Each structure stands twice: as structure tokens, then as C-alpha cells.
Amino acid sequence: MHAGFERWQIRACIWALTLVALVIVYLPPVYLLGVSFNPALQPALPSLGNISLKWYQALLHERGLLRALNESLLIAAVVTLVSTVAAIAAALAYLELGRLRNAWFLLVILPMFVPGIIQGLALSVVFNRWQLAPFWGTVALGHLLWALPFAFTVVLTSMTSVRRSYLLAAADLGAGWWRRTCDIVLPLILPGVIGAIVFSFLLSFNEFARSSYLVGRQNTLPLDMFGKMNSGASPTIYALSGLILLVSALLVGVVLAMAAGRRG
Amino acid sequence: MFRIGRGFALASPALLLTLILGFAPLAVVVVWSFWAWDPATYWIRPDLSLAAYAQIGEVGRWWVIVTSLFKAALAALACLAVGYPAALAVHFVASRRMALVLIGAFTVPFFTSYLIRAFSWRLVLGRTGLINDWLMQAGIISEPLDWLLFSDFAVMIGLIASYLPFVIFPLLLALRRVEPSFLAAAQDMGAGFLRTLVTIIIPLTKPGIFAGFLFVFVMSAGSSTEVQMLGGAGASMISIMINDVMRVVNFPLAFAISTVVLVALIGAVLLGNARFGLTRLFEDF
Numbered sequence: 001m002h003a004g005f006e007r008w009q010i011r012a013c014i015w016a017l018t019l020v021a022l023v024i025v026y027l028p029p030v031y032l033l034g035v036s037f038n039p040a041l042q043p044a045l046p047s048l049g050n051i052s053l054k055w056y057q058a059l060l061h062e063r064g065l066l067r068a069l070n071e072s073l074l075i076a077a078v079v080t081l082v083s084t085v086a087a088i089a090a091a092l093a094y095l096e097l098g099r100l101r102n103a104w105f106l107l108v109i110l111p112m113f114v115p116g117i118i119q120g121l122a123l124s125v126v127f128n129r130w131q132l133a134p135f136w137g138t139v140a141l142g143h144l145l146w147a148l149p150f151a152f153t154v155v156l157t158s159m160t161s162v163r164r165s166y167l168l169a170a171a172d173l174g175a176g177w178w179r180r181t182c183d184i185v186l187p188l189i190l191p192g193v194i195g196a197i198v199f200s201f202l203l204s205f206n207e208f209a210r211s212s213y214l215v216g217r218q219n220t221l222p223l224d225m226f227g228k229m230n231s232g233a234s235p236t237i238y239a240l241s242g243l244i245l246l247v248s249a250l251l252v253g254v255v256l257a258m259a260a261g262r263r264g
Numbered sequence: 265m266f267r268i269g270r271g272f273a274l275a276s277p278a279l280l281l282t283l284i285l286g287f288a289p290l291a292v293v294v295v296w297s298f299w300a301w302d303p304a305t306y307w308i309r310p311d312l313s314l315a316a317y318a319q320i321g322e323v324g325r326w327w328v329i330v331t332s333l334f335k336a337a338l339a340a341l342a343c344l345a346v347g348y349p350a351a352l353a354v355h356f357v358a359s360r361r362m363a364l365v366l367i368g369a370f371t372v373p374f375f376t377s378y379l380i381r382a383f384s385w386r387l388v389l390g391r392t393g394l395i396n397d398w399l400m401q402a403g404i405i406s407e408p409l410d411w412l413l414f415s416d417f418a419v420m421i422g423l424i425a426s427y428l429p430f431v432i433f434p435l436l437l438a439l440r441r442v443e444p445s446f447l448a449a450a451q452d453m454g455a456g457f458l459r460t461l462v463t464i465i466i467p468l469t470k471p472g473i474f475a476g477f478l479f480v481f482v483m484s485a486g487s488s489t490e491v492q493m494l495g496g497a498g499a500s501m502i503s504i505m506i507n508d509v510m511r512v513v514n515f516p517l518a519f520a521i522s523t524v525v526l527v528a529l530i531g532a533v534l535l536g537n538a539r540f541g542l543t544r545l546f547e548d549f
Contacts, residue, residue, distance in 0.1 A: 002447060003444060003450075003451050004356075004448075004451050004457060004460050005357055007457065010457050011357050014353045015357070018353040021349070021350040022350075024421075024424060024428060025369075025373050026369070027388065027394075028381065028384035028388045028425070029381055031387055032380070032384035043387050044392075086278040089275070090274070093273075093275035093278075095271075096267055097271040098268060100271070104275060106537060107282060110282070110530070111282060111286040113483075113486075113533050114290065114526065114530075115488075115529070117506055117507065118503075118525065119290070121510065121522065122293045122522070125289070125296075126288070126289040142285075144281060145285055148278060148281060202376070203375060206377035206379065208377075208378065209489060226379060226492075229386075241377075241380040241383060241384070244377055244380060248372070248375060249376060252368075256368045256371060260368075
């Protein structure tokens with residue numbers, strides 16, 4: 001127990017406020033998940049004897065959603081590959097860049113702060129001038145700018161386990177850059193790399209604002225879902241939302257558990 | 265052993281992606297914001313005109329920009345108020361195991377769909393939603409409250425819920441600078457909890473407070489999902505305004521608004537970095 005935090009009133013107060021934060025973040029999605037198991041049309045929590053997978057089964061017959069799902073999976077796969085490789089290289093560059101490090105870090109994460117609508121609009125007018133018709137590739141290029149800063153930060157965070165002394169020792173023993181990178185750095189940053197893969201995939205798969213100006217004829221899944229959410233359509237949208245929330249949380253949980261296990 | 269040349273070679277993929285896909289199109293937009301609309305080609309032609317900027321002054325567009333930034337600042341302050349105790353809990357109060365669980369709980373939202381999370385607030389805030397249900401059952405109200413959903417209130421709640429994790433991580437990084445011995449010393453000299461908080465913990469975590477504020481401010485100012493999902497019919501935020509302007513293909517105006525917003529937001533990030541060294545927060549290697 002840290003000094004200054006011994007009194008139970010203080011701890012109770014801090015825990016209560018932490019609970020408020022957790023409720024704000026988790027109550028609505030968890031409630032939505034509950035609603036998705038209700039076979040009734042009106043959104044409400046199902047009674048315990050009435051839990052049903054009806055809307056989840058109905059998902060299989062939603063052709064439009066499945067096509068959009070395909071498109072989103074394709075885009076996310078390409079984004080993941082490119083952003084992970086670029087992020088690893090960018091993080092390795094960080095090691096070499098000496099005094100330019102801070103500038104390099106800022107440059108790579110800056111696109112994260114550009115509003116999605118503005119970035120999407122800017123890319124779309126430029127592509128339009130280049131006679132590049134919108135298709136899944138243009139969406140992927142837009143998503144790359146969103147995924148790369150996160151992937152880079154995650155890989156960089158895992159770089160803290162690479163001590164300077166390891167690299168100096170390896171160099172003394174005659175290991176060249178490739179050898180040091182493959183035998184020391186990459187194994188040590190593996191959790192960060194896995195994090196970059198999973199996070200890039202999820203960020204692209206779930207991205208909405210950057211897609212709207214860049215998408216071609218075939219909608220991505222979030223765009224399709226946005227339409228369905230606003231047209232007051234069938235509760236299958238709750239099932240799909242619930243499914244995506246569950247899978248995303250599970251994937252992030254696995255990455256974090258791996259990182260914690262390695263550290264702990 | 266470390267070589268700058270190799271550094272540049274390794275940096276090139278991310279550098280090219282960021283420059284070509286990120287900065288170049290934005291620079292083009294800034295330049296095009298000074299061009300003029302050409303009705304003959306349905307496109308713009310080279311010019312040095314401030315007409316688009318003058319148009320921002322019409323029909324209250326400045327007001328939308330200013331109120332958007334104000335709402336974003338409010339959301340950032342609210343996130344700090346809710347996030348600071350949570351960061352204290354993770355750093356000082358929770359057991360090691362519990363701290364890891366909490367960190368995990370605040371990481372998951374970064375990577376789950378902002379669209380779905382905003383949508384789920386509709387189920388909670390709607391006329392037949394969770395909160396109206398509870399309040400009616402408890403007999404506090406007899407009619408469902410209408411202002412809970414499709415209102416500025418709903419947008420604010422949506423923004424706080426979406427971007428709360430963005431304050432917690434800078435705060436956690438900053439809290440590592442608070443040595444336990446400082447707190448013990450304060451206690452020995454008779455300082456109570458509040459005094460320790462105000463005179464030691466908060467001043468030492470200023471860079472984290474500032475970084476967290478900046479993250480939420482910038483993200484909220486540019487947000488579109490939360491407003492589209494939760495805002496009322498008249499609700500306007502910068503991104504909605506840009507969409508509306510694009511619907512009538514007024515390119516120069518859309519570019520001018522984008523330029524103003526970019527200058528404000530990127531300016532805030534760079535100023536914050538110069539003043540507080542944001543990059544230092546992430547650097548412990």
C-alpha cells in the first residue's frame with residue numbers, strides 16, 4: 001500500500017469513481033450484447049428463460065452484410081500486412097535515429113490527430129485527380145494512416161525490453177545489424193509485433209469516418225451497418241454488433257494476456 | 265553501432281506512407297482552398313481567392329467551428345475528471361493483478377468499434393431505453409425524458425465514453441514520475457490526502473494531464489460518428505458541416521473549413537509538444 005492511500009475512505013472514494021469510468025465505457029455495449037439475445041423485436045434485456053440465438057442465425061441470410069463483411073476483411077488484411085511491416089521498420093529506425101527520435105515519433109503519430117472526415121476527403125479528391133477510381137484499395141490506403149500510428153506506438157512500447165547493453169554485447173562479439181535484429185531485437189519485441197497485427201486489423205475493420213469518402217461500389221461493413229442502424233431495421237444489427245464487440249474484446253484480451261504473461 | 269543512414273532506410277516505408285498519403289493530400293487541400301469554383305468544369309481553377317474563407321462567415325459557420333471546439337474542450341475536461349481517479353486507482357490503490365485487469369479494461373475500447381459503441385448508447389438513452397425505464401420504474405418521472413437522446417447531452421456522453429481511455433494512458437505514464445518517497449515525506453510532515461494530491465501528485469503529472477486533454481480535445485473536435493449517431497436534427501459539428509458542404513459539391517468551402525480546423529488542431533498538438541514534450545511521455549527507452 002502506498003503512503004497517503006491508507007485510509008479506507010480515500011480508497012473507497014477512488015474505487016467508486018473508477019467504477020463510474022468503467023460503467024460509462026462498458027454499460028452500453030454490454031447492454032447491447034444482452035439485448036442481442038432477446039428474440040423479441042423491441043430492444044430490451046431478455047428474461048433468463050428466453051435467451052435466444054435467433055438474430056445470430058438470421059445473420060447468415062443477410063447477403064448484403066456478408067458481402068460488406070468480405071470487403072472489410074480484405075481491406076483489414078491488406079492494411080494489417082502493410083502497417084505491421086512499416087511499423088516494425090519504423091521502430092527499428094527509431095533505434096538508429098539518435099537525436100531525430102522525437103521528431104520521427106511525432107511525424108509518424110501525427111496523422112492520428114487529423115479528423116477522419118478531413119483525411120478521407122483530402123485523399124478522395126487527390127485520388128480523383130489522379131483518375132484513381134474508388135475501390136477497396138483506396139479505402140485501405142486511408143485506413144493505413146489510422147492503423148500505422150497505433151501499430152508503431154505498440155511496437156515501440158515493446159522496444160523497452162531491448163537493452164542497449166544487449167546490442168553492444170552482440171556487436172562486440174561480431175554480430176552485424178541483421179544478426180542483432182533477427183536474433184535479439186525481433187524476438188524481444190514479438191509481443192509488440194503481435195499487438196501491432198491485431199490492433200491494425202481491428203482498427204481497419206472497425207473504421208467508419210475514413211471510409212465514407214473513399215469507398216467504391218461495395219460498402220465496407222461499418223458503412224453498411226451505419227445505414228441499417230439508422231433505418232430502424234431488424235434486430236440482426238444487434239447480433240452483428242454484439243458479435244463484433246465480443247470478438248474484438250477477446251482478441252485484445254489475448255494480446256494483453258500474452259504481454260502481461262511475458263512481463264510477469 | 266547506430267547509423268543514421270540505416271535509420272533513414274528503415275524509416276522510409278512509414279515516412280513515404282505518411283508523407284504521400286497523409287501530408288501531401290492535406291497540403292493540396294490547403295492550396296486548393298484558395299482556388300475558385302469553376303461552374304464550367306464542375307471543378308476548381310487556380311486562383312488566389314479568399315472567397316471560400318469569406319463563405320465560412322455565412323450562415324453561422326464560424327459559430328459551428330467555435331462551439332465544436334468548445335464542446336471538445338468540455339469533453340476533454342470531463343474525461344480528465346472521470347479518468348484521473350481511475351488512473352490513481354491503477355497506479356496507487358489496486359493490487360498488481362487488479363491493475364493489469366483495469367489497464368486491460370481501458371485498452372479494449374481503443375480497438376472496438378466506435379460506431380457500435382456510439383450506437384449502443386441509443387439503447388441506453390432512448391425513450392424506451394434503459395435510463396428512462398429505470399427512472400419511470402422508480403417513480404421519479406412519469407413521462408420518458410426526451411432530451412437524453414438526439415441532443416447535445418447525448419453527444420457529450422458519447423464523446424466522453426469514446427475517448428476516456430485516451431486520458432488514462434498519458435496519466436499512467438506521468439504517474440510513474442511520482443516517487444512513493446515523496447508521498448511518504450508529505451505524510452510525515454502532516455499533509456493530508458487532498459493536500460498531497462494538490463501540491464505533489466497533480467503538479468508532477470501535469471504533462472500527462474495536458475497530453476490527455478489534448479488527445480481527447482483533438483479526437484472530439486474531429487469526431488463524426490458520435491454526432492451522427494447521437495446528435496439531434498440540428499446538431500452540428502465540424503465534420504457534419506463538411507459533409508453538408510460536400511453534398512452541394514462546394515469544394516473550396518469544404519477545403520477552407522478543413523484548413524481552418526487542421527491549423528487549429530495540428531497547431532494545438534505542436535504547441536503542446538513544444539511546451540510539455542509529449543514525446544517524452546512515451547519514451548522510456
